[in-house]
Amino acid sequence: MSSESTPKETTNPAVDGSELIRFDKVTKRFGSNTVLDELDFSVDSGKHVTLIGPSGSGKTTILRLLMTLMKPEEGTIKVGGRYLTHEEKNGKLVPAGEKYIREVRKNIGMVFQQFNLFPNMKVLRNITEAPVQVLGLSKDEAEERARGLLELVGLTEHIDKYPNQLSGGQQQRVAIARALAMRPQVLLLDEVTSALDPELVAGVLDVLRDIAHTTDITMLCVTHEMNFARDISDQVLMFDSGRVIESGTPEKIFTEPEHERTREFLSAVL
Numbered sequence: 001m002s003s004e005s006t007p008k009e010t011t012n013p014a015v016d017g018s019e020l021i022r023f024d025k026v027t028k029r030f031g032s033n034t035v036l037d038e039l040d041f042s043v044d045s046g047k048h049v050t051l052i053g054p055s056g057s058g059k060t061t062i063l064r065l066l067m068t069l070m071k072p073e074e075g076t077i078k079v080g081g082r083y084l085t086h087e088e089k090n091g092k093l094v095p096a097g098e099k100y101i102r103e104v105r106k107n108i109g110m111v112f113q114q115f116n117l118f119p120n121m122k123v124l125r126n127i128t129e130a131p132v133q134v135l136g137l138s139k140d141e142a143e144e145r146a147r148g149l150l151e152l153v154g155l156t157e158h159i160d161k162y163p164n165q166l167s168g169g170q171q172q173r174v175a176i177a178r179a180l181a182m183r184p185q186v187l188l189l190d191e192v193t194s195a196l197d198p199e200l201v202a203g204v205l206d207v208l209r210d211i212a213h214t215t216d217i218t219m220l221c222v223t224h225e226m227n228f229a230r231d232i233s234d235q236v237l238m239f240d241s242g243r244v245i246e247s248g249t250p251e252k253i254f255t256e257p258e259h260e261r262t263r264e265f266l267s268a269v270l
């Protein structure tokens, strides 16, 4: 990671319910496989939105596009009113350069199914590394922030351990703390409990519930944990074949889904 000249992090804009994420006719293909087909959707600032739907329906692709790990073939994505993959130069929209993408990406944190911690770094440094390297925080500032987050995820006593000395659930809680240390505007969560032994799932979900209920961070979450989705979501989007076929409050989606496909899916996972 290269350090940048911009000092400190930019502060989050006030959570005012304005649109934070906007997909506009986004099409993503892999060869002849159209995974997202002119997808439109938006997430308002401070909201918790859950994506549900069968395997292969394009949920991870949406999160990877937001992380700028891949680009759409067509359409545009905006985060905080700025284009993710394009920048405006002389009044024209041109493909974004690396520097611009790094700037926008700072606003987005992601936690993956496989925790992806840095194996050669202790817990504390896993959390402080990006704030120091990318945001330009001092080591002391970054460590203070990390200690606060380790308390939030219940891992204070494990601060000096290496990832392989922790359980999967503990590693995932470090990964959550690491994402939050960047103070992103939005936290993307992709099936973060799917790789965990069953007895470790509840601890991770409790931490996420806590974050959802006590912070104003926007969350976009892919999960098969329907009780969790019901607890934290303002809105649930049901995906099938790269389209949102139904959306609404958790009450509506889980108790009176309109689509046969949603009913089928829910009866298979509930």
Ligand SMILES: Nc1ncnc2c1ncn2[C@@H]1O[C@H](COP(=O)(O)OP(=O)(O)O)[C@@H](O)[C@H]1O
Binding pocket: 030, 033, 035, 053, 054, 055, 056, 057, 058, 059, 060, 061, 062
């Ligand atoms: N890097 C890739 N190369 C080719 N095909 C891919 C790639 N990533 C995803 N896909 C395909 O895109 C579709 C949607 O995948 P994904 O977004 O991972 O679905 P979900 O997360 O809903 O299970 C699947 O058909 C998958 O095989």
Ligand SMILES: [Mg+2]
Binding pocket: 059, 060, 061
């Ligand atoms: Mg997936």
